[in-house]
Amino acid sequence: MYGSQAQEVQGFDRDGGAPAWPREASLALVAEHRPTIREARATLESTLIGDSLAMQEVRHLIRQVAKSDASVIVTGPTGSGKEVIANAIHRESPRAAQPFVAVNTGAIPRDLLESELFGHEKGSFTGAINQRRGRFEEADGGTLFLDEIGDMPIDMQVKLLRVLEARSVQRVGGRGQIAVDTRIVSATHRDIDAAIEEQRFRADLFFRLAVFPIDLPSLAERREDVPQLVRHFVALSNAKLSFNQAAIERMANHEWPGNVRELRNVIDRAAIMFGGQVIGAEQAEMLLAPRGRRLAAGIATAAEPVAAPIDGQRDARSLLTDLASRLGAEPADMDAPLIGEEPVDLRTTVADIEQRYITEALRAADGVVAEAARLLSLQRTTLIEKMRKHGLKAA
Numbered sequence: 001m002y003g004s005q006a007q008e009v010q011g012f013d014r015d016g017g018a019p020a021w022p023r024e025a026s027l028a029l030v031a032e033h034r035p036t037i038r039e040a041r042a043t044l045e046s047t048l049i050g051d052s053l054a055m056q057e058v059r060h061l062i063r064q065v066a067k068s069d070a071s072v073i074v075t076g077p078t079g080s081g082k083e084v085i086a087n088a089i090h091r092e093s094p095r096a097a098q099p100f101v102a103v104n105t106g107a108i109p110r111d112l113l114e115s116e117l118f119g120h121e122k123g124s125f126t127g128a129i130n131q132r133r134g135r136f137e138e139a140d141g142g143t144l145f146l147d148e149i150g151d152m153p154i155d156m157q158v159k160l161l162r163v164l165e166a167r168s169v170q171r172v173g174g175r176g177q178i179a180v181d182t183r184i185v186s187a188t189h190r191d192i193d194a195a196i197e198e199q200r201f202r203a204d205l206f207f208r209l210a211v212f213p214i215d216l217p218s219l220a221e222r223r224e225d226v227p228q229l230v231r232h233f234v235a236l237s238n239a240k241l242s243f244n245q246a247a248i249e250r251m252a253n254h255e256w257p258g259n260v261r262e263l264r265n266v267i268d269r270a271a272i273m274f275g276g277q278v279i280g281a282e283q284a285e286m287l288l289a290p291r292g293r294r295l296a297a298g299i300a301t302a303a304e305p306v307a308a309p310i311d312g313q314r315d316a317r318s319l320l321t322d323l324a325s326r327l328g329a330e331p332a333d334m335d336a337p338l339i340g341e342e343p344v345d346l347r348t349t350v351a352d353i354e355q356r357y358i359t360e361a362l363r364a365a366d367g368v369v370a371e372a373a374r375l376l377s378l379q380r381t382t383l384i385e386k387m388r389k390h391g392l393k394a395a
């Protein structure tokens with residue numbers, strides 16, 4: 001059990017008062033850069049939290065590797081903070097003043113991945129109306145974070161290896177080689193050894209990418225970080241919230257299968273359900289109850305890590321009816337067959353729905369992409385890809 005460490009936590013009033021490590025303290029961390037509010041928030045978003053032994057070790061590895069240009073692969077379960085680590089390596093490196101570019105290789109359609117990474121020349125394929133620099137060029141001088149590398153199609157793995165060896169890219173439809181000086185940090189939550197064994201991932205590429213591996217522990221393996229993470233996400237949520245000691249202990253003893261991302265969702269849910277209140281053990285229990293039980297008690301919220309509902313958590317049927325009416329269609333008879341004589345344009349239909357959700361989330365998040373991504377339970381990088389696909393802008 002974890003309880004005793006939780007009691008030593010500073011910053012949480014035993015009697016349930018406001019946290020003693022308020023938002024201003026977080027902002028002070030970045031004050032020396034005289035950031036705008038948006039920049040301050042972005043910096044806070046990427047702050048690496050956790051002083052457990054495991055995280056101290058990770059910080060040590062980050063400091064060691066940041067000085068060099070060695071390729072780093074970050075492995076660890078989903079939501080454990082792989083992108084945060086990649087960002088920290090970049091910020092500690094001599095490349096910090098240059099761009100940090102993140103690409104979720106698993107989220108980009110196969111046929112667009114090559115042009116996404118390496119760019120394309122005008123007219124090189126249908127839809128290539130303009131010349132475009134790829135992510136490698138964008139990250140020139142800086143760091144390129146390749147997320148979900150384990151999902152990369154094998155033909156792209158060959159091309160990527162070639163680029164890493166030659167240190168230059170050739171745009172799709174281009175002739176010349178363009179030299180790039182890009183530090184690569186990649187990440188995967190998949191068992192890459194198994195993928196290599198099953199020949200789904202090339203061993204030679206893996207050795208190139210994994211010069212310096214960092215393996216992130218799950219949150220359950222570093223429970224002592226939970227109180228600090230709670231404070232951090234409370235500060236980020238802008239909500240007047242506090243957790244008493246019993247609530248913190250309950251949180252620290254939770255299993256956290258979704259790791260830090262799940263904890264963040266729980267704090268967002270707490271802000272919606274209990275904003276302005278002191279959270280005790282009973283409320284913590286409600287927040288951590290399995291989703292089914294929360295639904296039954298009518299306390300699930302839009303912060304759930306499932307397809308974000310438009311107004312509250314409902315079943316797919318009522319959600320679709322509501323969507324249909326919002327899209328201007330007749331509220332559908334949900335039992336009517338979906339496929340009739342006319343062919344269905346599934347791509348357009350799904351794209352319309354996706355665009356609708358993204359637009360609404362961006363509005364709800366005041367154009368803050370990271371916030372909108374959270375509302376949609378997406379990686380920020382995935383949302384950016386989708387916004388680009390739909391031609392949507394944050395503002």
Ligand SMILES: Nc1ncnc2c1ncn2[C@@H]1O[C@H](COP(=O)(O)OP(=O)(O)OP(=O)(O)O)[C@@H](O)[C@H]1O
Nearest residue numbers: 047048049077078079080081082083084189260261
């Ligand atoms: N140590 C940490 N300190 C502060 N925030 C963190 C930490 N670890 C994770 N987070 C936050 O948790 C969320 C998930 O983190 P991140 O996207 O880096 O995880 P991931 O391991 O890359 O996930 P995935 O496997 O789905 O790609 C983000 O909101 C991130 O800011």
